[in-house]
Amino acid sequence: MSEPVLSVKSLVKTFGSVTAVDDVSFDLMPGASLGIVGESGSGKTTTARILAGLERPTSGTVTLDGRPAASRGRRARLRQAGLLQMIFQDPYGSFDPRRTVAQSVEEPLRLHSGGSARDRAARVAELLDQVGLSARAGDSLPRDLSGGQRQRAAIARALGIRPRVLVLDESVAALDVSIQAQILTLLDELRRASGISYVFVSHDLAVVRYITDTAIVMRHGRVVERGETERILRHPRHPYTRLLLDSIPSPGWDPGRVAGDRRALDA
Numbered sequence: 512m513s514e515p516v517l518s519v520k521s522l523v524k525t526f527g528s529v530t531a532v533d534d535v536s537f538d539l540m541p542g543a544s545l546g547i548v549g550e551s552g553s554g555k556t557t558t559a560r561i562l563a564g565l566e567r568p569t570s571g572t573v574t575l576d577g578r579p580a581a582s583r584g585r586r587a588r589l590r591q592a593g594l595l596q597m598i599f600q601d602p603y604g605s606f607d608p609r610r611t612v613a614q615s616v617e618e619p620l621r622l623h624s625g626g627s628a629r630d631r632a633a634r635v636a637e638l639l640d641q642v643g644l645s646a647r648a649g650d651s652l653p654r655d656l657s658g659g660q661r662q663r664a665a666i667a668r669a670l671g672i673r674p675r676v677l678v679l680d681e682s683v684a685a686l687d688v689s690i691q692a693q694i695l696t697l698l699d700e701l702r703r704a705s706g707i708s709y710v711f712v713s714h715d716l717a718v719v720r721y722i723t724d725t726a727i728v729m730r731h732g733r734v735v736e737r738g739e740t741e742r743i744l745r746h747p748r749h750p751y752t753r754l755l756l757d758s759i760p761s762p763g764w765d766p767g768r769v770a771g772d773r774r775a776l777d778a
C-alpha cells in the first residue's frame with residue numbers, strides 16, 4: 512500500500528472572526544483525483560491556497576510527500592513548489608505580459624532544474640506539444656492567446672518541473688463549455704499518462720464528476736460529506752449535498768422548492 516502524496520489533518524483557518532476552514536482533513540493518493548465542492552464562501556479556495564503555501568493555516572498540518580509542507584524559507588518553498596503546483600481560474604495575472612508563453616513556461620525549469628538553455632528549449636517544446644499548443648502559440652504574448660490556450664499554457668508551465676500534485680482552483684470555470692471539455696480531457700489524459708494527482712476545486716458538480724474519483728463537500732468551512740464522487744452525486748447523504756444537486760437546473764426543476772430547502776437547512 513503506497514503512502515498518500517498529500518495528507519491534510521485538522522486544518523483550520525480563521526480571518527478575524529470568520530472561520531474559513533474548520534477542521535478539514537483528507538488524504539490524496541498518488542495518481543488520484545480529489546474534488547473539493549461547495550458553494551461560494553464554503554472555504555474551498557482558502558483550503559487550496561493553504562495547500563499551495565499561499566496562506567498559512569491557523570492550525571492543522573499539511574504533509575507533502577511524507578514531509579511537512581513549509582511556507583517559510585526559500586529552499587523549503589522551492590521544494591514545495593517542485594512537488595505541488597497550483598492553477599487558477601484565469602492564469603492571466605500570473606503570466607508576465609511582456610514575456611512570450613515559451614519564456615514563461617521555461618522560467619520554472621530555470622529555477623528548479625537548471626540544465627542548459629538547449630535542454631530547456633527542448634523541454635519547453637515537449638511541454639507545449641503535450642498540452643496541444645503550437646510553437647507559434649509559444650512565441651505569442653499571453654494577451655494574444657484565447658482563455659483556453661492560456662489555460663493550456665498554465666498547465667504546461669505547472670507540469671514542467673514534474674510536480675506530484677496539481678491543485679486546480681476553478682480552473683475551467685471561466686471557459687466556454689466546449690473549451691472546458693477540451694481542457695478537462697487534456698487533464699484526464701495527463702493524469703493517466705503521468706500518474707500525477709489532482710486536487711480539483713469546483714462549484715460545478717458535472718465537472719467534478721468527470722475529473723475526480725473521490726470528493727469532499729464543504730459547507731461553512733466544514734466537510735459535510737466525503738466519498739466516491741459517483742456515490743456522492745448519485746446517492747447524496749447530507750441534506751446540503753442534496754441541495755447542491757437540486758440547485759442544478761434540469762427538466763422539472765423547481766427553484767421555489769430549492770429555495771425552501773435552503774431556508775430549512777439554514778434554520
Ligand SMILES: Nc1ncnc2c1ncn2[C@@H]1O[C@H](COP(=O)(O)OP(=O)(O)OP(=O)(O)O)[C@@H](O)[C@H]1O
Binds near residue numbers: 549551
Ligand atoms: N483574505 C481573507 N480575509 C478575510 N476573509 C476571507 C479571506 N479569504 C477568504 N475569506 C472568507 O473566508 C470564507 C471562505 O472563503 P473562500 O474564498 O475560501 O470560499 P470559496 O468556497 O472558495 O468561495 P469562492 O468560490 O467564492 O472563492 C468566506 O467567508 C470569505 O469571505
